[in-house]
């Protein structure tokens with residue numbers, strides 16, 4: 034596991050200057066919080082926890098959705114837009130600056146260990162008093178090879194988030210790949226940006242009569258023949274099973290997503306529809322000591338929401354540890 038921290042922070046010295054910080058029942062090899070995932074959720078939590086003089090370790094395997102963002106125009110504070118990787122770089126710098134430790138790697142197992150947890154990585158075990166799961170989700174992709182997919186996303190020909198970037202597609206020829214109710218819902222959402230919306234599927238699009246009537250009423254073109262191949266040149270050219278083509282300015286993949294919930298699931302965390310982590314209003318899961326934030330929790334899949342839930346989780350983690358250590362006002 035590559036340790037990418039700038040300062041050689043260890044659990045012991047990350048708080049060395051925090052004279053006011055007592056350290057009851059902790060050994061130097063136990064982190065206050067292991068943060069699994071270094072996207073905007075995990076890094077926001079790392080910044081907050083480090084600034085609470087907490088010993089925070091982020092382990093990130095670097096396959097997040099934020100790094101796929103070519104330019105975000107809806108993230109507040111960046112009127113000219115900001116690239117996902119640029120925002121991540123700045124957040125990493127800020128987290129390190131306050132003493133958080135960032136490592137590249139993957140947490141492959143998580144177990145109870147006394148009143149804390151032991152996490153397995155390919156480079157050994159890590160012990161922590163609490164764990165924040167900021168693991169994100171994986172979008173289901175069209176059948177493209179990795180390079181073709183990355184290129185299409187980078188050039189804005191293939192998109193995943195209408196809330197994020199449909200504004201820039203106003204008035205254009207927009208396709209939605211997703212031949213089911215979810216795909217139709219996305220097509221209807223996009224209808225307020227353009228009159229030219231086409232719904233297509235990898236298998237034949239099958240809508241109920243009511244859904245078809247809604248599509249018709251909204252002027253959405255429903256292509257029932259499956260898409261068989263994709264060409265992302267200057268525009269999007271889709272070839273259908275019958276050999277005909279559909280040409281678009283951009284294509285939204287409305288194929289759903291899967292939450293990376295394995296680590297929590299193994300410990301018995303409650304899930305929403307077997308996907309997102311369910312938490313209380315402080316981001317605590319039902320498993321004491323395990324918290325969740327970002328896309329991996331039920332809510333809005335947006336950077337701002339990832340940051341907001343992570344800030345809330347970090348405060349809860351800090352206060353719950355203070356409580357465990359007898360540092361809060363007795364009730």
Ligand SMILES: Cc1cc2nc3c(=O)[nH]c(=O)nc-3n(C[C@H](O)[C@H](O)[C@H](O)COP(=O)(O)OP(=O)(O)OC[C@H]3O[C@@H](n4cnc5c(N)ncnc54)[C@H](O)[C@@H]3O)c2cc1C
Pocket residue numbers: 069070071072073074075092093094095096097098099100101102103104105106107108138139140141167168169170172186192193194197198293296326327328329333334335336337339
């Ligand atoms: C193409 C695209 C464009 C977007 N545009 C915008 C936009 O303009 N505005 C906006 O607000 N949102 C946008 N989004 C959504 C935004 O990217 C997400 O909401 C945000 O990244 C969620 O943050 P997160 O930290 O929860 O998850 P992620 O950013 O996905 O990060 C999760 C991290 O956890 C890591 N991880 C998972 N499991 C493990 C493990 N076991 N061990 C170690 N690491 C692990 C992953 O590798 C990843 O690095 C866009 C998304 C996409 C795909």
